[in-house]
Amino acid sequence: MLNLETAAAPHRLRRVAIEPVSRVEGHGKVTILLDQENRVHQVRLHIVEFRGFEIFIEGRPYWEVPVAVQRLCGICPVSHLLAATKAMDVIAGFGPLTPTAEKLRRLLHYGQIVQSHALHFFHLSSPDLLLGFESEVAKRNIVGVAAAFPDLARQGVMTRKFGQEVIRHVAGKRIHGTGIIPGGVNKALSVEDRDTMRSGVDQIVEWSKEAVGLVVKLHETSPEFYRTFGEARANMMGLVDARGAPDFYDGGLRARDADGGPIFDHVDPASYKSLLQEDVKNWTYMKFPHIKALGAEKGWYRVGPLARVQVCDVLPTPLAEAERRKFLAAGDGKPLHGALMYHWARMIEMLLAAELARGLLDDPDIVGTDLMADKGPRREEAVGVIEAPRGTLFHHYRVNDDDLVAYCNLIVSTTNNNQAMNESIRAVAQRFLSGREVTEGLLNHIEVAIRAYDPCLSCATHALGEMPLEVDLFDAEGALVSRLRKG
Amino acid sequence: MDNEFTIDEQPVPFVPGQTILEAAKAAGYYIPHLCFQPDFKRHGGCKLCTVLVNGRTQTACTHKAAVGQEVDVNTPELNAMRRSLVQMLFIEGNHFCPACEKSGACQLQALGYEYEMMSPHFVELYPHREVDATHPDVMIDFNRCILCELCVRASRDVDHKEIFAVAGRGLDAKLIINSPTGKLGDSAFAVADRAAQVCPVGAIVIKRVGFATAIGDRPYDREPISAEAESCELPEVR
Numbered sequence A: 001m002l003n004l005e006t007a008a009a010p011h012r013l014r015r016v017a018i019e020p021v022s023r024v025e026g027h028g029k030v031t032i033l034l035d036q037e038n039r040v041h042q043v044r045l046h047i048v049e050f051r052g053f054e055i056f057i058e059g060r061p062y063w064e065v066p067v068a069v070q071r072l073c074g075i076c077p078v079s080h081l082l083a084a085t086k087a088m089d090v091i092a093g094f095g096p097l098t099p100t101a102e103k104l105r106r107l108l109h110y111g112q113i114v115q116s117h118a119l120h121f122f123h124l125s126s127p128d129l130l131l132g133f134e135s136e137v138a139k140r141n142i143v144g145v146a147a148a149f150p151d152l153a154r155q156g157v158m159t160r161k162f163g164q165e166v167i168r169h170v171a172g173k174r175i176h177g178t179g180i181i182p183g184g185v186n187k188a189l190s191v192e193d194r195d196t197m198r199s200g201v202d203q204i205v206e207w208s209k210e211a212v213g214l215v216v217k218l219h220e221t222s223p224e225f226y227r228t229f230g231e232a233r234a235n236m237m238g239l240v241d242a243r244g245a246p247d248f249y250d251g252g253l254r255a256r257d258a259d260g261g262p263i264f265d266h267v268d269p270a271s272y273k274s275l276l277q278e279d280v281k282n283w284t285y286m287k288f289p290h291i292k293a294l295g296a297e298k299g300w301y302r303v304g305p306l307a308r309v310q311v312c313d314v315l316p317t318p319l320a321e322a323e324r325r326k327f328l329a330a331g332d333g334k335p336l337h338g339a340l341m342y343h344w345a346r347m348i349e350m351l352l353a354a355e356l357a358r359g360l361l362d363d364p365d366i367v368g369t370d371l372m373a374d375k376g377p378r379r380e381e382a383v384g385v386i387e388a389p390r391g392t393l394f395h396h397y398r399v400n401d402d403d404l405v406a407y408c409n410l411i412v413s414t415t416n417n418n419q420a421m422n423e424s425i426r427a428v429a430q431r432f433l434s435g436r437e438v439t440e441g442l443l444n445h446i447e448v449a450i451r452a453y454d455p456c457l458s459c460a461t462h463a464l465g466e467m468p469l470e471v472d473l474f475d476a477e478g479a480l481v482s483r484l485r486k487g
Numbered sequence B: 001m002d003n004e005f006t007i008d009e010q011p012v013p014f015v016p017g018q019t020i021l022e023a024a025k026a027a028g029y030y031i032p033h034l035c036f037q038p039d040f041k042r043h044g045g046c047k048l049c050t051v052l053v054n055g056r057t058q059t060a061c062t063h064k065a066a067v068g069q070e071v072d073v074n075t076p077e078l079n080a081m082r083r084s085l086v087q088m089l090f091i092e093g094n095h096f097c098p099a100c101e102k103s104g105a106c107q108l109q110a111l112g113y114e115y116e117m118m119s120p121h122f123v124e125l126y127p128h129r130e131v132d133a134t135h136p137d138v139m140i141d142f143n144r145c146i147l148c149e150l151c152v153r154a155s156r157d158v159d160h161k162e163i164f165a166v167a168g169r170g171l172d173a174k175l176i177i178n179s180p181t182g183k184l185g186d187s188a189f190a191v192a193d194r195a196a197q198v199c200p201v202g203a204i205v206i207k208r209v210g211f212a213t214a215i216g217d218r219p220y221d222r223e224p225i226s227a228e229a230e231s232c233e234l235p236e237v238r
Ligand code: SF4
Pocket: B144, B145, B146, B147, B148, B149, B150, B151, B152, B175, B198, B199, B200, B201, B203, B204
């Protein structure tokens, strides 16, 4: 296969830049180099990442960090809160969490997964999937979906709302809560709030199951297309528990290769530096992590729903496990690597998270009042890792004797997926764009592939599910030929 | 009729020697303030308590109440001035409320809400300021210091240690620490000192306990700062 990362003679090529207009929270840009015949020679996804934030954290007191990192991006504050707090549990010298504290944190996390996956699928991706990649731009959004599929849109909104309510009840606020602190949680869950959530959760499990059914139906309309669109054969990584079930909140790191063969298993995430290496490339600020032992060429990997449902041996809840088996059957026993398969995996995870939340709401510990762990001597260094909705999230800190952060390294899910996303859009560009006149509908294919990964770009979470984009076409001399703007 | 004056045309009794602010507080009438705390010497620095006394501006925390005075507190013009003062305090330091452990218990933030500060209005100066975390139990984040001098007075007059002072003038004014190195860790400061408890913002904070109370459950999350007049008590600064 042609290597599309770097063209042989880039100066002779035309350049297409797909760039979001809105730059609020970090943004992405795609550049494509085409020759006179519109053949694709180079495709790159550039994501502006928040390296600056690590500097912002350095020099700050450690107890402030879990709250400060929630401002990393407005998209998954709960993930950063949890990962940072897990690290600070260790730094502050706390022992194991009380059962109530750990369960409340898990409940919060499951609530966030439900809300994040619902937002992604219903608001951001369903317009493409239900209305068509090349459907009329003006209607290819959640409003268009609501008009064509009112019940579905309502279920999406309500499912997301349930997740947000869980976050509000546990963390204190719908976004940027502070209920989670080093050593445990600072707020018990009231019986009343528990009952409210419990009374709603059965419906959410039901709707999540229907959402999986919907993806399956979509897939059945064109299995080959779904399986192969944006396909990038990748290693896969995620946290699993002792049984080999995925563990969103804790557990050991496991990686499997593209055929499902083992790479490493049950590794303590604190030693991530011995497993993973972060490389820098000259054309983007975002790092490229890979599995050290395999090298940069072969060692890149995928995280997030599509990786998690395939690195595990089993899902811990019955409905989700039944759906996982159907999913695996679609690959005839081989791991699936198509970008659109993310949607199927993501809805299975939404069902899993809803079932897990239900289990916790039935657990008497969840309304317990023993919230804080015992405290021992302070420690200098710690790594907090969770499975965020988008994939594995690493927070690594060293704190000096004055209690200030001296070193901070974050690997966010989108960074873990950097190479995989690049490979997926290269596959799409090669298959759909190459040799054709570039149209909005064709460019949307690129967006569809990026969006499937649910990267944390402001453009991917635009309220109405459109990536606000500007597409500039340059000729071989670098002069602007045309400009296409949407969003 | 004797020993009475008016605030916004309402009669308010006073005890001779009381300031307007003290008399107002005792009568359950709110006058905003930042650099005032009843236990310390009057300072008159922040000007938040500015009122009109018979038509002339005065600081209510220093001006003595007198028979027949007509005091205006709650007028649109005075409130607009107070909002500007709060905005200036915000832009002169580095106040990032969302990540600040004092959020919900900070008097500057609470006054921002009280006076409906929707934006910083002025250009932010983003000064370069340090964090002094050298003391084992207490930390000073100079980014958040508003130079109210409460710590200066508490340390000098209550703790009898004179750990803090303000040096320089105008925009160059800054809080300094009385120790051989200028660092808090080398001073005689102790966590039990009164000066460790008085900071109205998040500048002097006790280490390792931030966020023990969830945001949402803090004093000014529950009630606006002006509600303190009803209870006739200052809310705890922490
Ligand atoms: S440190 Fe706090 S109490 Fe001291 S002057 Fe600054 S704001 Fe006032």
